[in-house]
Amino acid sequence: MSLFPRHVPQDQLRPFGSLHGADVPEIVLRSPGGIEARIIPYGAIVRDLSLPMPDGRRQGIVLGYDSLDGYLADPNYFGALVGRFANRIAGGRFTLDGTAYDLDRNEGGTTTLHGGRGGFSTRLWAIEELTETAVTLALVSPEGDQGFPGTLTALCRYEVSDRSGLRVEVSARTTRPTPVSLAQHSYFTLGARDVRDLRLTVHADRYTPVDGANIPTGALSAVGGTIFDFRSPRLVGAVKS
Template structure:
């Protein structure tokens, strides 16, 4: 081949390759039906680096998150089910969008502008993750699917006034956007026609060795840039204290192996939570742009997850209540410690604890939370 022709061909090939490398795709497909015949869809976002995320309309759920390890082997790193119906018949908050209020509200009660509201109670006397029928159990509608440098899907839901006891009609959208660098950005937006409270997050449980791995997450190394955490009472409601982590089993500021102290019964908070199930007060506070909330690394596979958020806290849950009674993806039995949740959020029970800030949303002042799951490989 003539040098000029060869050079021209190579330039063209490189241009095509570069174009493909910069293009992430979004593919929409059926994902089965529920018992009542409701059709469920899923959108799979795929980057050129081998990372992909499947988003299901039921619960606006991150149903799968496929990530390569240091040898290029791809595995789904999120716990869940292979079919949509199981998310209803055997619920466990696996990858769903949580709302209207993530985490616990004491007694399911709060007061806003002098008026008391009673929410549905689904965690003994408390309201947990939005109540009996939270956003995780709703079928969201797809409003946008896009390919490009960043592939995305936007889902929407309307929560009427009085839903689970909350005031105000709330219009909510969740946008998942995947780029070619391993970042899955999740934008939560909500607007209300009356004063209300809002706290939205994603509740994925991760095993960076691949869900259902033989050793689970106890050998993972976790870093949380938080010098304080919020201790809880026997009902897992924050006491109001913001306790320093220094010198305790809650100090993840320089990284800590998860299993090192998860069973340390000398710490009363570990006994109360049956392990870690606590909100950490991020040193960065509320920010305009997402900052690091947690870094989770599996030394065996090299897979790394970084969680970023604009919110002031992150709930670290070490999978304490997984008891082997639920069979998840690919027939895997999930046991204690088989998954870790890192949920960016406002602090639990904020509506009843003014020192924690405010969860108030009102007309003209909408809610926005941006969080990011960023994956990479440690060599």
């Protein structure tokens, strides 16, 4: 079996490995100005994102591995699209419309993290559409997958552009009510520079507080007056945790 679609320029799809008898390609997206993203269908992972520099070199800005084996052994979800439910579900259990559902408790035997051991970050996504600058990946999660109700179809679209850099769009549709939370899990880096010397801007007015077990409390709190307030450029090293 192959995930390589037909009629695609050879320099845009490169062999990256194989899993369960399926060839896993690396998809190369390029903007006219030279922004480049490398995506693999395993986990819908952003393997690399790089920018052209004035001196002619390329600067990678996300953490990743050079082989599929690295991702198969990775406990940190580098670059992955996580689901069915990003973040933690306390006790690995929830009740919906009067019915209790038990999930895979993959963190400490008590908590469901990022959908469980067989979450979306461990699946081979299908390539639905591919252009020079964008790719759409699809995944069908059947009824009862990791304990969740309903069949869920997820779409993840990555697009590079000179104006926006990397744009990520995710969506899902289900056959019945079910919790769903999809998240892109890249770790960003600017190479060997000390992160404390960088200025960071995050366009977010609120954040999700957690309890002592890192379980979201359900509240959405204002970032104002907290260490999470990066609505204006702020020196990372000035933040006291």
